[in-house]
Amino acid sequence: MLAFTNADDKQSPTVVGAGCSIDGDITTDNTIQIHGHVDGNITADTVIIGRGATVVGKVVAETLFLHGTLEGPATVATANVFSNAKMVGTLAYCTLNITGNTGLECKLTKRNSKGGKNE
Numbered sequence: 001m002l003a004f005t006n007a008d009d010k011q012s013p014t015v016v017g018a019g020c021s022i023d024g025d026i027t028t029d030n031t032i033q034i035h036g037h038v039d040g041n042i043t044a045d046t047v048i049i050g051r052g053a054t055v056v057g058k059v060v061a062e063t064l065f066l067h068g069t070l071e072g073p074a075t076v077a078t079a080n081v082f083s084n085a086k087m088v089g090t091l092a093y094c095t096l097n098i099t100g101n102t103g104l105e106c107k108l109t110k111r112n113s114k115g116g117k118n119e
Helices: none
Strands: 014-016 021-023 031-034 037-039 042-049 054-056 059-066 069-071 074-081 086-093 095-098 103-110
Touching: 042 054, 086 095, 095 103
Parallel strands: 014 031, 021 037, 031 042, 037 054, 042 059, 054 069, 059 074, 069 086, 074 086, 074 095, 086 103
Antiparallel strands: none
């Protein structure tokens, strides 16, 4: 049985499951969890790129949790990069948290403003 969120609540996350592939841009006011493959730009409040997941495109968010692979630029207020994460592109952030050994091959740019997707 599946539980559905009330449309008035508007708090349900968007989930791209493992084995799923999306070709196109995704925009949401809430959280998106990626466990598959997205070839397109993502704009969300919180973006979670899970271990084994890949995003090829631009990410704009308040908060990024990067466990998988991001091939493209990201503009965020807070970036959380975990062990085994990989990124190529430019990471523009206000706050950067790195845990463990990562495969960052990106340019890091410290931002002055706190806004992520709401700039």
